[in-house]
Amino acid sequence: MTIREVAQILDGTVLVGADRLDTPVDTACGSDLMSDVLAFVKDKTVLITGLINPHVVRTSEMLDITCIVFSRGKKPSEEILEMADEIGITVLSSPLTTYTACGELYVHGLPGTKPKKKEGT
Amino acid sequence: MAVLLEKSFPVEAGAYTTAGEASTTIKRTLKQLGISAEVLRHVSVACYEVELNLVIHSLGGTLTLLVDPEKVTLISRDVGPGIPDIDKAMTEGFSTANEEARTLGFGAGMGLPNMKRNATEFDIQSEVGVGTTITMSFALQ
Numbered sequence: 001m002t003i004r005e006v007a008q009i010l011d012g013t014v015l016v017g018a019d020r021l022d023t024p025v026d027t028a029c030g031s032d033l034m035s036d037v038l039a040f041v042k043d044k045t046v047l048i049t050g051l052i053n054p055h056v057v058r059t060s061e062m063l064d065i066t067c068i069v070f071s072r073g074k075k076p077s078e079e080i081l082e083m084a085d086e087i088g089i090t091v092l093s094s095p096l097t098t099y100t101a102c103g104e105l106y107v108h109g110l111p112g113t114k115p116k117k118k119e120g121t
Numbered sequence: 122m123a124v125l126l127e128k129s130f131p132v133e134a135g136a137y138t139t140a141g142e143a144s145t146t147i148k149r150t151l152k153q154l155g156i157s158a159e160v161l162r163h164v165s166v167a168c169y170e171v172e173l174n175l176v177i178h179s180l181g182g183t184l185t186l187l188v189d190p191e192k193v194t195l196i197s198r199d200v201g202p203g204i205p206d207i208d209k210a211m212t213e214g215f216s217t218a219n220e221e222a223r224t225l226g227f228g229a230g231m232g233l234p235n236m237k238r239n240a241t242e243f244d245i246q247s248e249v250g251v252g253t254t255i256t257m258s259f260a261l262q
Contacts, residue, residue, distance in 0.1 A: 035229035038166050039238075043158070051226050058141035059226075062148065062165040064158065 001025055001110050003067045003090050006046055009108050010069060010094035010101050016081050017090030023066050027113045030102040034059045040113050041065065048094075048101045052076045057083045066090065071098040126154070126188040132175040132197075137221060140176040143184050144169040150186070151193065156261065163239040164193050164259050170232040171197045171255055177222045178202075179253070192241070193259045203249035211237070211245075 004021035007014060014021070029041050030048040034055055037047060043064040049056055050071050057080055060068055068084065069092045070076060076091070084091045094101050106112070128150065130143035148165045156164075168184070175182045175197060182199030204210045211233050218228025237243040240257035247253040 032226060033229055034226035035231040035235075037226075038170060039231045039235045043162065053225055054138070055141065055225050055227070058145065058169065062141075062144060062162070062169045064162060 001105075001108070003046075003092075005108075006067060006069070006105065006110075007092050009104050010092065010096055012069060012092035012094040015075065015091040015093055016085040017067075017088070020066075020088065020090045023090065025067060025110065028102065028105050028110050029113050030098050032098070037063070042113055045113060046105070046110070048098055048105075050074060050098050052080070054080055054083060056080070057087070057089065060084075060089055061087045067092065069094050069101060071096060071101050122189040122191060124187055124189050126150070126186065129183050129185045132172055132179075132182050132184055134176065134179055134181040136176055137225060140173055141169055144172050147184075147186050147195075151188070154188065156193070160193070160259055160261060164195065167236040167239040167257055167259075168195055170236050171195065171257070173222075173227055174232050175199055177218050177228065182252070190261070192261055195255075195257045195259075197253075197255040199252045199254075201250060201252045203251055204245075204247040204253055205249050207245055207247055 003023050025046045026044040028046040031037050032051040037059055041063045045065050046067045047065050048069045052074050067090045073095045075093050147168050179199035180201045185196040187194040213234045214230040216228050216230035222228040241260040242258045244256045
């Protein structure tokens with residue numbers, strides 16, 4: 001699936017990264033807890049969140065997340081958008097709730113990220 | 122082993138707004154060195170977690186990046202308060218983070234276990250009233 005398709009499925013408005021809509025995404029993760037995102041996410045992931053602060057973008061940068069969807073029509077500040085654009089992360093705003101947005105992507109074939117496992121932990 | 126790069130970054134206690142800036146610089150520095158995306162992601166996640174821990178829990182400290190031909194090493198040293206029970210602190214879900222950290226989406230008690238999971242080697246030494254030192258290395262091969 002591409003970010004363009006994600007935007008269509010979620011009725012999303014592209015806030016930054018309109019030139020990167022053909023970037024492919026393999027998985028998605030819905031969470032307001034960045035601690036969990038840091039623990040489980042892989043690359044080429046869409047992050048769906050209702051949390052709006054610069055750490056959502058910083059967390060995404062660390063994980064090479066390519067697309068952030070802010071749910072329930074939330075729009076982050078210009079500062080956050082500029083940060084995301086500089087890194088090359090596409091940001092969408094969707095009127096759907098986090099739960100519904102995740103459900104829509106799932107039924108359209110985008111799977112979730114699976115928890116990592118490592119011996120001894 | 123010859124050190125190719127050494128850089129230190131001071132991290133201020135309670136500086137929630139700038140938390141993560143050192144990790145961002147470290148990630149970009151390592152990317153320029155041509156380190157593989159997978160290793161880079163492990164280093165970045167562990168680095169961000171440890172930097173957040175310095176901001177949330179410590180009285181201030183320093184994050185040091187060392188690169189040699191075989192590995193990347195991150196050392197976090199703080200000036201206190203120290204961890205009374207390391208085993209408990211290493212347990213997933215255990216956290217002493219304040220409300221401010223939680224509002225930002227952190228403080229879920231995942232940080233230390235997640236650092237250990239991402240690092241090839243992980244060591245933590247702590248003394249109450251003195252400070253905590255975390256050393257993590259990440260094999261390049």
